[in-house]
Amino acid sequence: MKVLIADDNPNDRYILRLILTARGCEVREAENGRLALAEALASPPDLIVSDALMPEMDGFRFLREVKRHQVLMRIPFIFYSAVYTGDNEEKLARSLGAEAFIVKPMDPEELWHEIERLLAAGKSAPSPAVTGEEAYLKEYSNIVVRKLEEKVRELEELYLTLTRVLVTTLDAKSPWTKGHSVRVAEYAVRAAVAAGFDVGKINRIKLACLLHDIGKIGTYDFLLDKPERLNNEEFAVVKLHPDKGVEIISEIKQFSDIIPAIRHHHEWFDGCGYPTGLAGDSIPLHARLISIADSYDAMTADRPYRRAIDRDSAFRELRRCSGSQFDPRLVEDFIRAGTGDRCY
Ligand SMILES: [Fe+2]
Known part of the structure; x- marks a missing residue:
């Protein structure tokens, strides 16, 4: 038949x-x-x-x-x-x-x-x-x-759960990175609001922040937990995490628009960053913002090899690196937004 x-x-x-x-x-x-x-x-x-x-x-x-x-x-x-x-x-x-x-x-x-x-x-x-x-x-x-309507609800739930699972998996890797992605997302969202971005863009920035370091799932724990600064060889391994992150999320169609933000969140405004050495406005906007929020959180949280610095010192450091590491306009948006404890 x-x-x-x-x-x-x-x-x-x-x-x-x-x-x-x-x-x-x-x-x-x-x-x-x-x-x-x-x-x-x-x-x-x-x-x-x-x-x-x-x-x-x-x-x-x-x-x-x-x-x-x-x-x-x-x-x-x-x-x-x-x-x-x-x-x-x-x-x-x-x-x-x-x-x-x-x-x-x-x-x-x-x-x-x-x-x-x-x-x-x-x-x-x-x-x-x-x-x-x-x-x-x-x-x-x-x-x-x-x-x-039912399918959209189901998909949204699945998508949020998937994001949460990925972030929790990354948090479980190291006590030093626990909570980092969520804090970066909060800081970046505040700055994005201050910069006048629309809601759609802000939601994508939040998602990109939550997943920006997801490639560290593939980085050896001993490098994330190392109590001293990394040597050149070790740093070379850690520098692979943006591309590993892209590899991890590229299978998921709903994440395709945040791939550039994840890939380029360690580029520097003067072109001295990694992985590609992009400079200025050719670095995707979301990546430029994540870079600032990421560094701010790294400075204001304890690390195995140094203590946290306070908010104003971190703002001063952002301004000092404005134009070299960071987009100067976004640094000002970030500082203007402040970093209170309120969650968006
Ligand atoms: Fe990173």
Whole structure:
């Protein structure tokens, strides 16, 4: 039996393929309704199994097209959905002509039971005429909006949790770096507000600060904990952490815009920093700001090899290095913002 699967999730397609090929089916796959429709028209399958939410053409529209098409309308159509929102979705799918409706996670036995039932019933009867185009669209929009809201919430939660886990993992590396990223984020956010950045930019600066030293996960603990200053060889190893950080986060699409900030947070305004020796405005803005907040926290927190200095001494040091290590304009924004204890 030839089965066509339409699903945008490669893992779900893979599992479905395993279930179906184990029973001797010949399987083809498409990642959205539009491609699935083209596949079905090119070579009509014996059965279609389709997800609901897909980009470009969702499962409902795909189902509607199949059941309207002379060549395809008799092909049994199994509709399945990841998030069950009451019986509205099933009613809608059935009103559009779906012969079966399954809620994810799909039970292989249930799927196979439905397939056997459909095969025993013979070729599907032509679908009922779809009435009330507007009613369909309204119902469909409600379902999609609900699902999208749910997905956005889930993604945001996952994304924040992932950031927290990464920061906690880094904090656990060394008592000397514990809390550093969170403090750097607080200082940089204050300075960004003082500099008049918009909220979107400030949120990305905060995220970049939280993850700026994430590459230190790959740096040997004894270098982070060393009670004396690092020698040249040891410093050369530590200098790899911006690029290691980029390597760690580059797999995550949502972090792609903060990569330049992470890679260049140790560049100097005069071009004497690392890893690339960029200078002036060619250093990404967020990286220039992180550099100041990072150094401020390094100066005002105890280190294994020296004691912390007070706030005003640290501000003086920032001004002394303004124009060489730091962007002079941002140093003034940073100092103007102050560094009280309030968290943003
Ligand atoms: Fe760093």
